[in-house]
Amino acid sequence: MIQAKTNHLTEDDVRHIAKLARLHLTEEEVKKFQKQLSSVLDYIEILNEVDTSNVGIPPQIIGKENTFRNDETSPSFPQKGALKNASKKKDGYFVADAVFYE
Amino acid sequence: MNNLHTLSIKEARDGLDSKKFSSVELTKTCLERTKTVEPKINAYVTVTEEAALRMAKKADELLKNGDLNPLLGIPVGVKDNYCTKDIRTTAASKVLDNFIPPYDASVWDRVKQQGAVLVGKTNMDAWAHGSSTETSDYGATKNPWDTTKLPGGSSGGSGATVAADEVIYSLGSETAGSIRQPASWCGIVGFKPTYGRTSRYGIIAMGSSLDCPGPMTKTVEDSAIVMNSIAGNDPHDATSSEKNVPDYTSYLGKSIRGMKIGYSNDYFEGVDSGVVETVKKAMNKLEELGATIIEVKLFEPKYAIAVYTIIQRSEVSSNLARYDGIRYGDGRDRFEEEAKRRIMLGTYALSSGYYDAYYLKAEKVRTVIINDFNTAFEKVDLIVGPTSPSTALPVGSSKDHPMFGEMADVLVEPSSIAGLPGINVPCGFSKGLPVGLQFIGPQFREGLVFTAGYAYEQVTEWHKRKPDLQSLNK
Numbered sequence: 001m002i003q004a005k006t007n008h009l010t011e012d013d014v015r016h017i018a019k020l021a022r023l024h025l026t027e028e029e030v031k032k033f034q035k036q037l038s039s040v041l042d043y044i045e046i047l048n049e050v051d052t053s054n055v056g057i058p059p060q061i062i063g064k065e066n067t068f069r070n071d072e073t074s075p076s077f078p079q080k081g082a083l084k085n086a087s088k089k090k091d092g093y094f095v096a097d098a099v100f101y102e
Numbered sequence: 103m104n105n106l107h108t109l110s111i112k113e114a115r116d117g118l119d120s121k122k123f124s125s126v127e128l129t130k131t132c133l134e135r136t137k138t139v140e141p142k143i144n145a146y147v148t149v150t151e152e153a154a155l156r157m158a159k160k161a162d163e164l165l166k167n168g169d170l171n172p173l174l175g176i177p178v179g180v181k182d183n184y185c186t187k188d189i190r191t192t193a194a195s196k197v198l199d200n201f202i203p204p205y206d207a208s209v210w211d212r213v214k215q216q217g218a219v220l221v222g223k224t225n226m227d228a229w230a231h232g233s234s235t236e237t238s239d240y241g242a243t244k245n246p247w248d249t250t251k252l253p254g255g256s257s258g259g260s261g262a263t264v265a266a267d268e269v270i271y272s273l274g275s276e277t278a279g280s281i282r283q284p285a286s287w288c289g290i291v292g293f294k295p296t297y298g299r300t301s302r303y304g305i306i307a308m309g310s311s312l313d314c315p316g317p318m319t320k321t322v323e324d325s326a327i328v329m330n331s332i333a334g335n336d337p338h339d340a341t342s343s344e345k346n347v348p349d350y351t352s353y354l355g356k357s358i359r360g361m362k363i364g365y366s367n368d369y370f371e372g373v374d375s376g377v378v379e380t381v382k383k384a385m386n387k388l389e390e391l392g393a394t395i396i397e398v399k400l401f402e403p404k405y406a407i408a409v410y411t412i413i414q415r416s417e418v419s420s421n422l423a424r425y426d427g428i429r430y431g432d433g434r435d436r437f438e439e440e441a442k443r444r445i446m447l448g449t450y451a452l453s454s455g456y457y458d459a460y461y462l463k464a465e466k467v468r469t470v471i472i473n474d475f476n477t478a479f480e481k482v483d484l485i486v487g488p489t490s491p492s493t494a495l496p497v498g499s500s501k502d503h504p505m506f507g508e509m510a511d512v513l514v515e516p517s518s519i520a521g522l523p524g525i526n527v528p529c530g531f532s533k534g535l536p537v538g539l540q541f542i543g544p545q546f547r548e549g550l551v552f553t554a555g556y557a558y559e560q561v562t563e564w565h566k567r568k569p570d571l572q573s574l575n576k
Binding site for chain 2: 009013014017018020021022023024025029033036037039040041043044046047048049050052055058059060061062064067069077081082084085086087088094095096
């Protein structure tokens with residue numbers, strides 16, 4: 001059982017992060033994650049031991065830059081295929097929750 | 103039942119081409135084997151029996167016409183994070199329980215175009231978040247060598263299907279250890295290509311700067327055969343390399359006399375004594391073959407754990423944001439604990455005020471690690487060591503352990519972070535469980551890795567041993 005040495009995150013922090021991440025957590029999960037995530041953040045502190053003052057902008061892993069394609073049109077994904085897995089659809093559109101309410 | 107399911111790709115190819123048996127016969131044997139062992143192993147999310155027989159029949163027609171594709175007619179297991187058109191794909195998560203992809207992952211498409219036969223979608227840690235395969239929403243996969251033990255993960259289903267001869271080979275993916283570690287625990291060959299060597303298009307994304315699709319096979323030769331088919335640039339994946347793909351099989355059989363192979367003592371710290379002993383014997387074998395084993399100082403693996411934890415979870419939080427239940431899948435309520443934990447940590451690390459302290463810092467340490475490997479590769483051609491600090495751990499080991507995977511994968515995380523190619527080859531047993539030896543090479547030097555792996559394999563018999571599934575009680 002991992003015990004958090006410090007309290008990096010409070011339960012309110014956990015609720016805030018869950019809101020940002022669009023996750024619904026039970027109160028039990030909030031308590032559990034507070035401890036577990038704090039302990040992970042404890043471990044991450046180890047990165048401060050590494051001197052990165054001379055390290056500039058990290059490069060792409062295999063040195064790729066600016067991958068382009070020719071500006072040519074080609075058949076795009078058929079609407080039917082794109083809608084195939086949608087839980088709610090109407091008139092060839094995805095149905096989503098309203099963002100604005102009257 | 104005949105023994106066709108125990109064949110390697112090479113042996114199956116020879117048999118099919120010389121008409122000793124048909125693809126349908128070979129496929130039926132693998133399906134029968136699957137039915138027999140699955141109640142004990144649970145290596146699949148979906149067995150695609152109908153599709154397999156259909157594909158096998160088609161393969162037999164192509165074989166009659168003299169088609170000469172290396173993977174034609176050969177039964178394969180595909181990790182369930184590869185999108186397979188019209189075939190259910192779940193990433194082992196209930197969020198995608200009913201997801202039917204309308205397109206194929208590029209790597210799967212290449213294999214499919216050759217006439218491969220899909221036996222099933224293999225089990226994995228849900229969203230590839232793990233090193234055990236017991237965080238799957240479809241039940242844990244068990245290790246064929248001992249069903250009270252885990253197969254490793256996240257490509258545990260792919261590993262187990264190969265070890266148990268349910269398929270001739272499997273396709274897996276690795277973000278940090280997910281091919282090499284289950285290969286080690288299951289006693290098979292697992293190959294992680296250089297990042298960008300194989301296309302990520304259609305692989306359900308986990309860590310976009312880390313994910314590498316790759317083969318899991320019974321022999322090193324088979325691994326090279328599959329790599330020939332799956333490696334290469336893909337216009338659908340902007341991070342895929344444009345470098346030419348050599349014939350990887352041409353690297354097999356070359357001598358390793360004079361090769362400088364480095365090892366780091368840090369990579370033996372905290373490793374099971376049985377594993378250390380077995381790996382050291384393997385390293386002696388390499389010296390017998392004429393390689394020079396040199397000690398090198400590498401950046402301590404413990405830093406890689408922290409780097410990987412932040413980068414991966416940050417990228418995961420972004421990649422899993424698309425699962426909103428609108429265009430596909432069920433809602434975010436269906437995420438299980440591990441996924442939620444990772445999304446949460448990643449969201450925090452990327453959030454305003456914390457990005458510099460966490461993600462940017464991790465990326466900078468990543469650069470330090472990459473430079474460290476570059477320095478090492480000025481002195482040695484390859485690096486060798488144990489793949490995993492232990493043999494297969496018992497079922498249940500990963501529960502409530504928020505960094506289980508990262509700790510279990512400590513010896514493969516640094517090379518994953520640096521985008522390097524690596525292989526696991528079986529090198530012996532400790533207390534009846536397989537031990538894996540890993541070789542790591544510089545970026546795009548897959549050939550060198552294959553040369554060393556093959557040279558070692560060919561003077562040993564480990565790859566010929568099979569688990570005895572008859573005698574398992576559970």
